[in-house]
Amino acid sequence: MVELKISNLSASVEGKKILKGVDIDVKGGEIHALMGPNGAGKSTLGNVLIGHPNYVIEGGSIILDGKDLTDKTPEERARAGLFLAFQSPISIPGVKISSFLRTAYKQLHPEDKVTVTEFFNRVKEHLKLVGLDESFMSRSVNDGFSGGERKRFEILQMAILKPKIVVLDEIDSGLDVDALRLVAEEIIKYHSKEVGFLIITHYQRILKNIDPDFVHILVDGKVVRNGDKNLALKIEEEGYDWIKE
Ligand code: ADP
Ligand code: MG
Ligand code: MG
Structure with a gap:
């Protein structure tokens, strides 16, 4: 069974602590959306997952199908099935x-x-x-x-x-409505029991085309809310301020 376990993950960039203990579990068949205000650390999480050399893991673990990828190179992560x-x-x-x-x-x-x-x-x-x-x-x-x-x-x-796990960061940015539809169609086509998705997005635009099973809100390097697609709809209406308080 496909399962990506991100546990208590902390990471820094340029000596600055950005991720402060992130827990997210993505199983095969599931679509997760990671949302959050600008600067929350969403892209940092994506970069840390793929093993970008500028990002230093300070604690926690990244485990895919029982295989510990925390200290692995980007190539080894890709070979394990994490999409790069x-x-x-x-x-x-x-x-x-x-x-x-x-x-x-x-x-x-x-x-x-x-x-x-x-x-x-x-x-x-x-x-x-x-x-x-x-x-x-x-x-x-x-x-x-x-x-x-x-x-x-x-x-x-x-x-x-x-890949087994697909991490997409702001896949909806820079796409017009028609391109967004094509992209969403390809994602839906690829969606199966054998693949887990982590879709990182600031706006819920792409989530109009793709129904997430789980929505996580990242604020200041921590997941502060977990929910379903209703959480994304609430963000669309009310923004992030109510969560930050
Ligand atoms: P988000 O994607 O949620 O908007 P980022 O992960 O891009 O947030 O950024 C989180 C914080 O980390 C910001 O304060 C940003 O300035 C900082 N940061 C990210 N990448 C770098 C980098 N390569 N060098 C310096 N600071 C960075
Ligand atoms: Mg970003
Ligand atoms: Mg589904």
Whole structure:
């Protein structure tokens, strides 16, 4: 069974303590939304989960299917099934999207003997589904992507690489209504008993298209409220001030 257990997780960046004991449990089949005001530490949690080198874990643990990932490298976490969307703002000249995806896929699923042609056909199909042109495959990774292209590419990676736990940070930012719908459709299609989602978002925009099973509110590095989608609706109407008090 798929289960990500984030227990009493504390973390700092640049010597500043940001996360102060976060507990979140994501099981296969569940969609969790992590919401909170600006600066609460939402993106920090995402970065800590994927093992971004600037973020230092001060305490607690990250366990996926019984495997302790707390001190593991980003590559080991990805191999364990934690989704690592390629988000670097730095482009990698010369590394084409097509070979990047193929290399990543082979590392994650060495058992799949898919041929190169079959694999690229899969990629082409998904490019269409997220609204990216086929020529996208021969571009360099993150080379001059617009915000919307980066988000669509993130979803494409999810669909192709097939992780067990998907963490998406502000996937709804920079997308117009139509792009948001395509992205939400891909997420819903990928949703199954074998996959758990942690959708990080400030606004509940994406949650209009995707029903979360659980909603967590992060304020000042701590989860201060847990609830269901009604909690997200209350935030939409009343903002975060009532929680901060
Ligand atoms: P959120 O995503 O909830 O808006 P962040 O996790 O981005 O919040 O930021 C939480 C706090 O951590 C903020 O005060 C932010 O300035 C700080 N922070 C995040 N990343 C860095 C970084 N790389 N260097 C310095 N401070 C950072
Ligand atoms: Mg953020
Ligand atoms: Mg559901």
